[in-house]
Amino acid sequence: MPEITYLEAIRQALWEEMDQDARVFLLGEDIGVYGGAFKITKGFLEKFGEDRVIDTPLSESGFVGAAIGAALMGMRPVAEMQFADFISCAFDQIVNMAAKHHYRLREPVPLVIRAPYGGRLHAGPFHSQCPEAWFIHSPGLKVVAPATPYAAKGLLKASIRDPNPVIYCEHKYLYRHAKGEVPPEDYIVPLGQADVKREGTDIALITYGAMVEEGLQAADQMSQEGIEVELVDLQTLYPLDTDTILASVKKTGKVLIVHEAPQVCGIGAEIAAVIAQEAFRDLDAPVVRLTAPHTPVPFSPPLEDYYLPNATKIVAKLTDLASY
């Protein structure tokens, strides 16, 4: 099986979906002539034409609203935020127009918004954010966050084929750092399914995005100490695969939730509450979260290193939890 990067997986998903479904089109800043800020859509304008690869003016709210209108007319727009940090410019259209439309009128809004998120690139407070929680908290939206090239391609295809608005969170650090096998034939990763990346019996590590790889490294280290960690990669943040989460909790009795998004009201809080409510008797320790602190994302490397969770910090938390 060919091994490709996370970025290439996203590119392939977009290309293949555009190739097989004439309703799919792209809009965003610099995606056409420039090929995208991260070069994901390089070559798309030449292949698909300017009707289907639209370089928009600098107006996230305007072109997300336009994407909603096109979706209502039966097209399948994929709107790109150049950085997830700019998604707040379109917040009103997303949470008020897109998210509530089907509930009110039973008309589908098949829209995908791609949001390049996450830190570790020395990109500072406005190019590193993790805004997932804002959208998980807005009923009517699906939110996905693949961790591997396989999931990146499969989840993007599934998101494009979903008749609902999906916020597709693609982690910028993973673009070139994550490599993996991707089957050549058409496949999807269904929304709403978590993936157990590593089986274990002692602690459940629940995470997503760039923290999956950090978690796997931490798990390997713990294994050398005789502690076996089960790693659950959420993949979809809403709707949450609570069955898989609770099965791992039942199996292990101890839970560490890791996310790069800031602590307060991050998805870790929701998962911890669900576990406390549904699996209290399975727990042998309090549910622990390891997250970024509740500050903006700082720029200078020592600050950002202090800010971000990583394998070393995960090992420390796992070690504490193991001896609880």
Place this chain on the structure above:
Amino acid sequence: MKKGLCANQQSNYTSVMIEGTVVGLGSADLLRFYYYLRLTRGLEDRVIKLYRQGRILGGCYVGTGEEAISVGSACALEPDDVIAPSHRDLGAHLVKGVTPNEYMAQYLGRLTGLTRGKDGTIHFGDLRRRIIGFISPMADGIPVATGVALAFKTRREPHIAVAYFGDGASSRGDFHEGLNLAAVLRLPILFICHNNQYAYSVPVSRQMAVPHVADRAKAYGLPTRIIDGNDILAVYQTTKEAAAQIRGGGGPIFIECKTMRMRGHAEHDDASYVPRELLEEWRGRDPIQKCEHYLREREVPEDQLRAVEARVVKEVEEALDFAEKSPLPDGPEALEGVFAP
């Protein structure tokens, strides 16, 4: 057809009055306009009464005095054109086929309303009748309508999109982003502004530092028209010409309809901040009276006008009866329909 340019120094605007008959309209067309104007006014007057009686939960938003804008423009469109109405465009909904029954049921939160009770007042739409559902944040519908036009252009369809909004909405970012996008991509969309001079309590002089909302549209390169929104023939004719130009690939056009909000922002608002003289001036320019003037000029028999009025009275009462007899949704239905399957 006479065209008179009338400079009105009050409120610092000029209005274009199109007097007389419009080429291509017969008595039947005028009576049809009259029916929709009367139906709009009749339905809204009825919900106002219900509100005062405490029989409406939530707010009550009407477009009293502005009916010619919604009716005149909607009548000038093709059936497959898509509209994105605002909260004072009931007349456009009715022209597109929304029924008095559905309107009343919506206000009373019934299952037979267009949202099955999921939303209230005029927050509805129906893609089968080519109406984009309206939501509360003003101007949000503008980029959405722009996207509808984008779909038409991409698929080479001969339809146009029409976005309705007020003077207040023209201050929001979405107005500017939507108009700019439409202009840059040369999309088949018509923008229709009700400049009714007040956005809740904020007069238009506080809403913008330019004399006309159309001046804002000019900034994005759109051709603009400023017309008397209370003259249904002016609205109809201007819309028809603009729609033809847009359909022919001419790009977006902006029509500003000068009018007056004759009641409060909503029925809880007594609008005491509006000078009485301004209301009196516009009471004399009521769009229904103006339509009656055109009908009489055409020598349409009075009994035909009375017949329309009687029909409207009957339909309004039947609609209220229908709504009151309609079932309310069951509580657990609140959980349904978040996602498309």
